[in-house]
Amino acid sequence: MKAKIIITPKKAVLDPQGKTVQNALEHMGYSGIQGVHVGKYIEIDLAPGSDPETARQALEDASHRFLSNPIIEDFRLEIAD
Amino acid sequence: MKAKIIITPKKAVLDPQGKTVQNALEHMGYSGIQGVHVGKYIEIDLAPGSDPETARQALEDASHRFLSNPIIEDFRLEIAD
Numbered sequence: 001m002k003a004k005i006i007i008t009p010k011k012a013v014l015d016p017q018g019k020t021v022q023n024a025l026e027h028m029g030y031s032g033i034q035g036v037h038v039g040k041y042i043e044i045d046l047a048p049g050s051d052p053e054t055a056r057q058a059l060e061d062a063s064h065r066f067l068s069n070p071i072i073e074d075f076r077l078e079i080a081d
Numbered sequence: 082m083k084a085k086i087i088i089t090p091k092k093a094v095l096d097p098q099g100k101t102v103q104n105a106l107e108h109m110g111y112s113g114i115q116g117v118h119v120g121k122y123i124e125i126d127l128a129p130g131s132d133p134e135t136a137r138q139a140l141e142d143a144s145h146r147f148l149s150n151p152i153i154e155d156f157r158l159e160i161a162d
Contacts (some may be wrong), residue, residue, distance in 0.1 A: 006122050021123060024147065030139050035126040041087050042102060045116040058111050066105065 001046040003059050006076045007068045008039035042067060052079050082127040084140050087157045088149045089120035123148060133160050 009015045017038040025033050046055055056079050068075040090096045098119040106114050127136050137160050149156040 008122065008124065018123075021148070025125075025143060028143065028147075030143060032128040032131045032136070033125060034128055037124045039122040039124070041089065041120040041122040042099075043089065043118040043120070044106075044114055047113040047115055050113045055113070062106060062109065062111060066109075067102065 001048060001050055001052065001055070002080050003044040003046060003055060004078045004080065005042040005044070005059065005063055005067060006039060006078075007042070007063070007073050008037050008075075010072055010074055013072045039073075046079075055079060082129060082131055082133065082136070083161050084125040084127060084136060085159045085161065086123040086125070086140065086144055086148060087120060087159075088123070088144070088154050089118050089156075091153055091155055094153045120154075127160075136160060 009018075015037055018036040021038060022033055022036040025036070044059065056077065059077055059079075063075045063077060064070055090099070096118055099117040102119060103114055103117040106117070125140065137158065140158055140160075144156045144158060145151055
């Protein structure tokens with residue numbers, strides 16, 4: 001079982017990394033790009049047979065407490081088989 | 082239209098960030114974690130009406146050329162409405 005956590009800067013927060021990627025793409029001739037957001041991706045391998053609900057709660061708690069910075073970042077958690 | 086690029090270290094490459102997160106989770110009492118991989122997440126807003134196939138090709142090229150390091154990283158590209 002796998003858990004995936006995607007952490008992105010909140011829309012209102014400056015995202016210099018995203019801006020840099022957007023500029024780079026434009027300079028290299030890729031057009032039609034309206035915005036780029038750069039975040040973190042964390043993939044967690046869970047022991048087989050773990051209870052998805054317990055895992056979700058534990059990881060939501062961990063994401064909120066120390067994997068993301070809730071002041072400037074949003075996170076999204078998915079649990080998949 | 083949005084494109085999402087997920088860049089992860091190849092399995093054979095040391096992932097010290099992942100190892101650190103795994104240790105932190107264990108020390109904080111979260112059990113049943115067998116492995117953690119930390120990567121990058123890039124979300125790209127594409128102009129409405131862009132051709133998905135053209136966008137896919139351009140972004141695959143960009144991912145290969147400069148968004149990821151193909152020697153030590155894998156990338157996964159998804160185009161969604």
